[in-house]
Amino acid sequence: MERVVxxxxxxxxxxxxxxxxxxxxxxxxxxxxxxxxxxxxAAGEGTLQVCAxxxxxxxxxxxxxIHPRPAIVPAASALRSLSPRxxxxxxxxxxxxxxxxxxxxxxxxEGVHVLTATSGEAALTxxxxxxxxxxxxxxxxxxxxxxxxxxxxxxxxxxxxxxxxIVMLTGVKLHEVDLAEAFAAGATDYLTKPVKLTLVRSRVRxxxxxxxAV
Numbered sequence: 001m002e003r004v005v006x007x008x009x010x011x012x013x014x015x016x017x018x019x020x021x022x023x024x025x026x027x028x029x030x031x032x033x034x035x036x037x038x039x040x041x042a043a044g045e046g047t048l049q050v051c052a053x054x055x056x057x058x059x060x061x062x063x064x065x066i067h068p069r070p071a072i073v074p075a076a077s078a079l080r081s082l083s084p085r086x087x088x089x090x091x092x093x094x095x096x097x098x099x100x101x102x103x104x105x106x107x108x109x110e111g112v113h114v115l116t117a118t119s120g121e122a123a124l125t126x127x128x129x130x131x132x133x134x135x136x137x138x139x140x141x142x143x144x145x146x147x148x149x150x151x152x153x154x155x156x157x158x159x160x161x162x163x164x165x166i167v168m169l170t171g172v173k174l175h176e177v178d179l180a181e182a183f184a185a186g187a188t189d190y191l192t193k194p195v196k197l198t199l200v201r202s203r204v205r206x207x208x209x210x211x212x213a214v
Contacts, residue, residue, distance in 0.1 A: 088112045088212065089113040089114070089130060089132045090113070090114055090132060090133065090134045090136060090204060091115040091116070091117065091126055091127060091132035091136070092107070092115070092136045093117045093118075093119075093120070093122075093123040093135065093138055093141070094136075094141075095118050095119065095138065096138075099169075100116050100118065102195075102197070103136060103200065104116060106200055107204060110201055110205060112204070112208070119144065120142075120145060120146070120148060123135070123141075123149050124144075124149060124152055127153060127161055127164070128156075128158075131164075132164065133164070133211055133212075134164065134165050135153075136167050136169055137150065137166050137168055137169065137187075138168075138169045139168050139169060146168055146169075147181065150185040150186045151186060153166065165188045165189065165207045165210075166186060167188065167207065168182050168187045168189070169190070169191055169192075169193060169195070170190060170192055170193065171192070171193040173192070174190065188207075189203065
């Protein structure tokens with residue numbers, strides 16, 4: 001809870017009203033924050049005014065001068081700078097629709113064209129037709145699993161297929177023998193589930209930038 005005060009100080013806030021509905025937290029914790037803020041003001045560490053509101057209580061803050069906020073420009077993805085002809089595409093292959101949706105949502109924020117498939121057979125067909133820049137491939141697929149898909153792509157005569165980066169997705173802990181098998185099948189990288197979207201996006205960004213530089 002003390003971090004609330006710290007962040008408000010860093011943001012140069014003048015007034016902070018605290019509300020809480022957390023059953024695991026009690027009013028004494030909020031009161032403690034007010035005491036800490038008052039102590040810092042007394043010590044000359046800031047001028048933040050902190051008050052707390054109980055259930056049903058309303059707080060009216062005195063109007064103060066309006067300071068324009070500096071414009072915040074979001075960090076643009078390096079992939080968005082590509083021209084329309086160079087837009088990268090990522091093929092997501094997973095039989096779990098929730099996982100597909102999660103990955104698709106995360107990658108669309110990177111400005112890439114997203115393709116999806118829910119089976120190994122559909123993945124091969126899509127790859128042969130669309131020639132994606134990168135493939136996120138679930139290792140555990142019904143019938144034709146990820147390793148078989150990987151081997152089939154590496155056997156293709158088309159360099160756009162046999163050289164495409166393939167990041168294997170696995171929900172089980174991979175041991176050394178499993179990693180050796182995956183890389184022998186042609187995988188270029190792997191991620192374990194549950195996936196962290198920040199890691200997925202950074203890994204995808206790195207591979208796409210690497211392939212676009214070739």
